[in-house]
Amino acid sequence: TTMPQIYTGYFQIRDLSDGKGLAYQWAQILRVAASLKISDCYGPIPYSQITGTAFTVEYDNMEDLYKHMFDDLDEAISAFKVAVLGNEDMSSLSEYDLVFNGDFNKWVKFANSLRLRLAMRLAFVKPEVAKEQAEKAISHSLGVITSNDDNAGVKTVGANDVVNQLYTMWANYKDIRMGASIWSILTGYEDPRLSKMFTQGTLNETSGYFALRTGLNLDSNKDSRLGYSSPNIQSNTPIIWINAAEVAFLKAEGALRGWNMGGATPQSAYEEGIRLSFNEWGASGANEYMTDEVKTAANYVDPLKSSNNIGAVSNITIGWKENDSKDKKLERIITQKWIATFPNGQEAWTEFRRTGYPKLFPVAVNNSSGTVDTDIQIRRLPFAKSEYTLNPQNIQEAIQLLGGQDNGGTRLWWDIENKSIN
Numbered sequence: 555t556t557m558p559q560i561y562t563g564y565f566q567i568r569d570l571s572d573g574k575g576l577a578y579q580w581a582q583i584l585r586v587a588a589s590l591k592i593s594d595c596y597g598p599i600p601y602s603q604i605t606g607t608a609f610t611v612e613y614d615n616m617e618d619l620y621k622h623m624f625d626d627l628d629e630a631i632s633a634f635k636v637a638v639l640g641n642e643d644m645s646s647l648s649e650y651d652l653v654f655n656g657d658f659n660k661w662v663k664f665a666n667s668l669r670l671r672l673a674m675r676l677a678f679v680k681p682e683v684a685k686e687q688a689e690k691a692i693s694h695s696l697g698v699i700t701s702n703d704d705n706a707g708v709k710t711v712g713a714n715d716v717v718n719q720l721y722t723m724w725a726n727y728k729d730i731r732m733g734a735s736i737w738s739i740l741t742g743y744e745d746p747r748l749s750k751m752f753t754q755g756t757l758n759e760t761s762g763y764f765a766l767r768t769g770l771n772l773d774s775n776k777d778s779r780l781g782y783s784s785p786n787i788q789s790n791t792p793i794i795w796i797n798a799a800e801v802a803f804l805k806a807e808g809a810l811r812g813w814n815m816g817g818a819t820p821q822s823a824y825e826e827g828i829r830l831s832f833n834e835w836g837a838s839g840a841n842e843y844m845t846d847e848v849k850t851a852a853n854y855v856d857p858l859k860s861s862n863n864i865g866a867v868s869n870i871t872i873g874w875k876e877n878d879s880k881d882k883k884l885e886r887i888i889t890q891k892w893i894a895t896f897p898n899g900q901e902a903w904t905e906f907r908r909t910g911y912p913k914l915f916p917v918a919v920n921n922s923s924g925t926v927d928t929d930i931q932i933r934r935l936p937f938a939k940s941e942y943t944l945n946p947q948n949i950q951e952a953i954q955l956l957g958g959q960d961n962g963g964t965r966l967w968w969d970i971e972n973k974s975i976n
Contacts, residue, residue, distance in 0.1 A: 557600070557609055560588045565607055576637055576644060576658075579630040583665050586623045586630075587795065590672060593619060594904045595935045597966045598955040600948075610945040613952035616967035617680070620672060624687055627669050634662045635696060652708050652716065653795075662696040664706040667796050670698060670804050675908060677811065677975075679968045688808050692816045699801045702834045707794035720787045720897055728776040731755075732783035734854045735914040737765030738866055739893065742852035746843065750786060750835040751896055757781040757857050767854070767862045769917025785897055794898055797834060802827035803891035810883055811975060821874045824887055831894035847873035854915065868913040880975045885911045907933055907969045925961040932962040933969060 564581050571578040593599050593616065602622045603611040614622065637644060638659050648656025654664075673687035691698055699705065710716045724730035732752050740748040741763065748763060755764045764782045766772075772779060805815040806823035815823065825844050832840035850869045856862035870885050878886075888911035895901045906914065920928045937960055941949040958964030965971070 556588060556592055560585060561604065561607070561609070576633060576642075577647060579633040580647065580661065582626045582630040583661065583668070586626050586672075587668055589619070589623060590668070591900060594900065594966075596937055597934055597964075598952045610948065612948050613955060615955040620676065620680075620683075623672060624669065627665055627672075631662055631665045631669075631694070634658055634665070635694075638662060638696065653706055655709075659696060660704050660706075662694075663699050663704055664796065666691045666694050666696070667698045667706070667801050667804075670801065670808075671796065674804050674807060675904075675968050677807070678908070678970050678973055681811070685808075685811070685813050688804075689814050692805070692808075692814070699796065699798045702798050702830060705792075705794060705797040705834070707792040707797075709792055710790040716793075717789045718787055718791045718793055720785060721789045721791065724784045724787065725789075728780060730785060731779050732763065732765040732785070734765045734767045734856075734862075734864070735912075736893070736896070737763060737783075738851045738854050738915070739868065739889065739912065742866065743843070743846070743849050743872060745893070746837040746839050747832065747835045747893065750837055752783045753786050755781045755783040760857075762857075764857050765854070767856065767864070767915060767918040769919050769921070770862065771919050787897055796898075796901075797830070797894070799827045799831040799834060799894035800891060800901070802830055803887055803894065806887045807884065810880060810887065820883060820887070821876070824874055824890065827887075827894060828890055831890075834894075843872060845873045847871050847875070862918060864915055867915060870912070884909060884975055885913075888912060906931075907966070908973075910973055922962060925959070926963040933965050934962060936960050936962065 564585055567577055567581040589599065589601055598613040598615055599619065600609055600611050601614045601619050603614070605611075636642075644658050645656060647658075651657075654660040670688055670691040673684045673691065676684040676687075708716055710718055720730065732755075736751075739745070740751070752763060754761050757764055766779065766782055802823050805818045806820050806827060809815045809818050809823055810820040818826075828844045829840045832838070832843070848871065850871055851866040853865045854863060868889065870882070870889050872886070872890070874886065875882075888905060888909045891905060892902050892912050895905075906912070914931070916928045916931065920926065922932075926932050937949060937952065941952075953960050956964060957967075
């Protein structure tokens with residue numbers, strides 16, 4: 555459903571503007587951001603061949619898709635830079651801006667940060683391209699997101715009745731509860747952000763932070779899980795797309811790979827990411843937390859069913875250790891990045907697939923009939939069934955581009971095996 559939702563507005567803006575001007579370039583940035591999320595789920599998607607209002611077109615292979623997205627960002631960032639530095643009047647667009655309230659300097663920082671995110675997707679599969687694009691983002695004169703004041707996300711207060719759908723899912727649908735993996739890591743680290751990210755639950759007349767294993771066969775009575783902890787997301791909580799902490803951790807990984815990240819070292823960017831995340835959540839104790847070299851993830855205990863218990867799978871500590879291997883440093887960076895992206899679950903899942911970190915509990919029950927490996931977990935979503943009837947020839951070609959079967963066990967192009975940066 556995301557494709558027509560995005561492109562309906564995109565086509566209207568393109569046609570009314572004749573593909574020119576700031577409104578069109580703004581639409582280009584949004585198109586890239588949305589397409590990245592779609593591709594992160596499925597792999598190859600239609601992009602460059604979408605020239606009209608129909609979506610029954612050829613799919614782009616992922617390498618070409620990234621080239622097109624980088625090109626579109628080039629064009630949009632260039633246009634916005636000229637407008638921002640020239641103090642061009644963009645006030646007519648501000649009433650439509652539910653993210654930055656018409657501050658287009660911040661839109662440039664978002665676009666550069668988006669480029670950095672795209673670049674890092676390619677770090678294992680196309681390291682030369684990744685380095686070039688990452689350094690291009692960092693060296694831009696208007697920069698990337700470095701402050702929580704510039705975090706990109708849809709405002710919900712007074713924003714045309716926009717509601718954070720995570721709230722709808724946990725409060726109204728009763729479908730979302732705290733997961734065992736994040737419980738294990740936050741509890742083991744005695745992380746002050748735990749009480750900011752989740753609410754306490756009550757089980758057997760005892761209050762605390764209670765989590766569920768992923769992949770349990772739960773009964774249909776949703777009330778049975780209400781005693782477990784819920785995400786601390788309200789209807790008016792902003793819907794974050796990318797925050798300053800994520801950008802700092804992207805810099806940390808880039809510096810670890812030897813890229814020029816504007817003078818940042820792996821350690822300085824890593825610790826800045828932790829500080830920014832603590833600040834975003836209003837948690838204290840970041841300096842003490844980031845120097846801890848002892849605490850590790852906790853063993854998971856299900857307070858109601860001991861057969862779900864499982865020992866911790868991650869033993870990575872928090873404090874930076876310069877003598878560690880690059881792979882261990884990467885695990886440390888991504889583990890903290892995974893925490894800091896909460897509640898942006900799709901980005902957390904994507905980076906887990908790309909890097910293999912953090913180490914997470916496997917599903918309690920694998921219902922994939924063998925199509926998904928329990929240990930490495932689901933790698934993608936199958937293409938929409940409607941494509942097989944509405945776009946049959948192109949969906950078959952897309953599966954060829956995918957390089958595997960159209961199921962959850964097939965790796966995406968950038969998701970290579972045997973990852974190592976040593």
